[in-house]
Amino acid sequence: MPYGARLLADGNTRFRLWAPDLEAVxxxxxxxxxxxxxxxxDGWFxxxxxxxxxxxxxxxxxxxxAVPDPASRRQRDGDVHGFSVVVDAAAYEWKHAxxxxxxxxxxxxxxxxxxxxGGFAGVAEILPHLAALGVTAIELMPIAEFAGARNWGYDGVLPFAPAxxxxxPEELKALVDSAHGLGLMVFLDVVxxxxxxxxxxxxxxxSGxxxxxxxxxxxxxxxxSTPQVGDFFVHNALYWIEEYQLxxxxxxxxxxxxxxxxxxALAARVHAAVGPERQVHLVLENEANQANLLGHGRFTAQWNDDFHNALHVLLTGEHEGYYAHYKAPMEHLLRSLREGFAFQGETFDGRRRGEPSTHLPPARFVNFLQNHDQVGNRAHGDRLTTLVAPEVVEAALVLLLLAPFVPMLFMGEEWGSRTPFLFFTDFPDEALRTAVRDGRRREFAAFTHFGGDDIPDPGAExxxxxxxxxRDIALGDARIALVRRLIALRAKHVAPHIDTAASKGAGAVGDKAFTASWALGGGTLTLFVNLGDADALVAQPPSPAAAxxxxxxxxxxxxxxxxxxxxRALACLES
Known part of the structure; x- marks a missing residue:
């Protein structure tokens, strides 16, 4: 890596800094x-x-x-203003190399x-539970060093230093190592x-x-677009993949x-550096819905906010904020099930959003019912479990886990957790703490469901x-059993075919009821989903031979x- 501190074979350390605005360092x-x-x-020292x-x-x-190394691999005591620490990148002995x-x-x-x-060690403790559940990959919210002791991670300032x-760093590598020993992949959210x-x-x-x-x-x-800046982040991506085996x-x-x-270019460089011997996957969050970025040798998939937003509006009836763009939720949901994106060039906030995605297989889309944004960016961090009936959540889980897209669960979802996930920070600077708190309250003041002063203080412990x-006491065991069963069905019948799955149509059979079918592995997968409170008529029920x-x-x-x-949600396969 051309940035930061690198231990040399002779025991010395090479230090490098890109500081084009200075004459001496x-x-x-x-x-x-x-x-x-x-x-x-070119500004290097x-x-x-x-x-x-x-x-x-x-x-x-x-x-x-005096400043820390922007490519610091570790900050002493987690102080983003203090000393960086030289790390021997090769010291950890991998058990599952x-x-x-x-x-x-x-x-x-x-x-x-x-x-x-509970930190890297705490996450390692729940890995056996996740492996037994059938989860195959954990995704860590950002872990780059940030100011204070608590943060979502999107306020990181030293992107090479684990918080x-x-x-x-050794505990993070041990977490990854343990996950691999259980057959779990590890993904990291990077900013x-x-x-x-x-x-x-x-x-x-x-300043460049x-x-x-x-x-x-x-x-x-x-x-x-400045080479030294673009390369800084390309090397950061490679650093996590190579040094931490992500x-x-x-x-x-x-x-x-x-x-x-x-x-x-970043995707191409990462794939070229990793080579064909390792399976490494790159996933986008991209409001622009740029389908051209997805595919072999490019980005593996994209978080599909369209699926979530349309489904959320259908389930809850909420239509404030960005949900206002999904006032026809069934139409948008069905399009996402048939074609991937709901917005493929239509007007969104006065501009055109998205590109045609019909040609992409379902494997290019990551679907979810909840995630850190969709829960945590609510004023009170409400989970879906607190907004709709348990039976409706279970029907939605069937849709999530058996449709031929890549599913994502949010921590606690398998337990039926009702615990909020709130926005939290811990900035030492009091003026910044106040600005974040007041800004959060202004953000939600216009919403009809909640006023300003009762918004939890992000800086409070x-x-x-x-x-x-x-864990939800009433639902926990039953919900875990349902999720485990659905993931096992997915692994056996659905997952092997999602790269070649193709929509055979999706249509409404009621205000909150629909069917969706896909050609899957030589047969047809059909989901019958009713998220409403009234039974729905289905003109074409499945054949008696359906499995x-x-x-x-x-x-x-x-x-x-x-x-x-x-x-209720039901799923069958027909040959």
């Missing part, structure tokens, strides 16, 4: 050693010093400014927040569209990191990067503590007579 080690860094071409692993260091820019990953069609994702589950609040508001010093010496002509909702846009990355809000050409998922994947005998008998019971 000095390396300072905590033990008192200093060295003037040699100026190279370098020095080689007789220091090894665990050396604490920083870069002195002027008499009154032979692991090469799993094919994408196997994927059942489980998104989690490391901090609420000390969660554990050490390349902005830096957090506290602890980012790049403006002081590398930022695009002065663009902004994001979270801060200055990143100038990835199986995939989820790229946060790439529409805010605004450079699809760079994204395509109890807001974080209330977000730790708990039923899910549905109890009474519901199947009713459907054979053309009546789809309320709050």
């Amino acid at each position: 000095t390396l300072e080690c905590e033990d008192g050693h200093t060295a003037a860094m040699r100026a190279l071409d 370098e020095c080689i010093c007789p220091r090894g692993g665990n050396c604490a260091y920083r870069f002195r820019l002027s008499d009154d400014v 032979e692991w090469k990953g799993r094919p994408w069609h196997d994927t059942v994702l489980y998104e989690l927040h490391v901090g609420t589950l 000390a609040a969660y554990g050490t 390349y569209n902005h830096f957090g508001p506290e602890g980012n010093y790049l403006h002081a010496y590398a 990191f930022f695009d002065a002509g663009a902004d994001t909702p979270w801060g200055s846009a990143i100038g990835v 199986d995939g990355l989820r790229f946060d809000a790439v529409h805010a990067i605004g450079n699809p050409g760079w994204l395509s 109890e807001t974080f503590l209330h977000s730790i998922p708990e 039923w994947l899910h549905g109890d005998a009474a519901d199947i008998a009713s459907l054979s007579r053309g009546l789809l019971p309320a709050r």
